[in-house]
Amino acid sequence: MKKIIIYYSFLLVSFIxxxxxxxxxxxxxxxxxxxxxxxxxxxxxxxxxxxxxTIITTLxxxxxxxxxxxxxxxxxxxxxxxxxxxxxxxxxSAGMMVFLFSIFTKKAEGAFFGSVPGPGTVSLKxxxxxxxxxxxxxxxxxxxxxxxxxxxTSYYGYVDKNSNWYILREDALxxxxxxxxxxxxxTNWDNRANELLITYDTFDxxxxxx
Amino acid sequence: xxxxxxxxxxxxxxxxxxxxxxxxxFGSKNPGLLAMQVIxxxxxxxxxxxxxxxxxxxxxxxxxxxxxxxxxxxTMAIRILILLSIISITKLFTx
Numbered sequence: 335m336k337k338i339i340i341y342y343s344f345l346l347v348s349f350i351x352x353x354x355x356x357x358x359x360x361x362x363x364x365x366x367x368x369x370x371x372x373x374x375x376x377x378x379x380x381x382x383x384x385x386x387x388t389i390i391t392t393l394x395x396x397x398x399x400x401x402x403x404x405x406x407x408x409x410x411x412x413x414x415x416x417x418x419x420x421x422x423x424x425x426x427s428a429g430m431m432v433f434l435f436s437i438f439t440k441k442a443e444g445a446f447f448g449s450v451p452g453p454g455t456v457s458l459k460x461x462x463x464x465x466x467x468x469x470x471x472x473x474x475x476x477x478x479x480x481x482x483x484x485x486x487t488s489y490y491g492y493v494d495k496n497s498n499w500y501i502l503r504e505d506a507l508x509x510x511x512x513x514x515x516x517x518x519x520x521t522n523w524d525n526r527a528n529e530l531l532i533t534y535d536t537f538d539x540x541x542x543x544x
Numbered sequence: 545x546x547x548x549x550x551x552x553x554x555x556x557x558x559x560x561x562x563x564x565x566x567x568x569x570f571g572s573k574n575p576g577l578l579a580m581q582v583i584x585x586x587x588x589x590x591x592x593x594x595x596x597x598x599x600x601x602x603x604x605x606x607x608x609x610x611x612x613x614x615x616x617x618x619t620m621a622i623r624i625l626i627l628l629s630i631i632s633i634t635k636l637f638t639x
Contacts, residue, residue, distance in 0.1 A: 346587060368625075376553055
């Protein structure tokens with residue numbers, strides 16, 4: 335049991351230290367890895383003990399016995415290979431650690447470094463390689479086509495669920511101009527061709543936040 | 545000297561683990577951090593139990609740090625630490 339805990343601790347602390355060193359985004363994360371490094375060293379010398387501790391003994395000469403002809407293959411007794419058992423324990427504790435991480439945390443580094451953003455931030459890029467915000471909304475999201483006046487100059491009336499509206503004007507030369515408002519869509523639609531009452535402009539001038 | 549280093553290393557590890565666990569349990573605000581404390585609990589438990597054993601007089605809980613050999617583990621650990629620090633600092637400055 336003690337050996338399992340030592341192996342488990344060794345793997346856990348080594349993992350924390352290596353992730354800390356490898357994915358450090360700033361000096362505070364590097365400092366956290368440095369704090370854990372002596373503990374990693376402590377468990378390393380527990381898991382890989384000094385060779386000088388090995389006890390060298392002189393084995394007595396084995397008694398030579400007469401060879402007995404084997405009739406059948408003698409099965410090996412169970413639980414003989416201690417190295418194999420230690421290896422299985424090592425693999426088992428590593429697997430358990432990975433399993434626990436997969437259950438409890440989506441981002442392990444987020445757990446290590448608390449509120450400090452982890453290095454695994456997911457970002458999207460467009461074809462030019464520029465980072466984009468996938469949650470960004472278009473200012474005309476939510477509007478639905480409500481009225482249509484198709485002619486030499488065409489008008490398209492759009493309304494959203496909060497009665498906000500905008501009218502798109504398409505002239506014969508292929509220019510698209512917009513006008514928007516917050517209420518009374520029907521009145522404004524009736525006056526759509528009256529330039530004195532409704533001012534049309536380009537998309538950026540009409541829908542820009544400023 | 546070796547004995548002193550063993551004790552310093554042990555007390556340092558015990559202190560860091562205790563601080564990490566106690567502050568984590570009392571200050572954790574998200575479930576992920578709390579889960580990390582639960583995962584880390586056996587490490588702290590090992591040090592606490594070893595500390596109690598050490599206080600009772602059992603000296604076998606301390607790891608053996610060898611200074612005599614040329615490729616001593618401490619020297620190797622310091623070399624690895626320096627190497628890792630250089631890699632990390634280089635990565636930080638190149639970003």
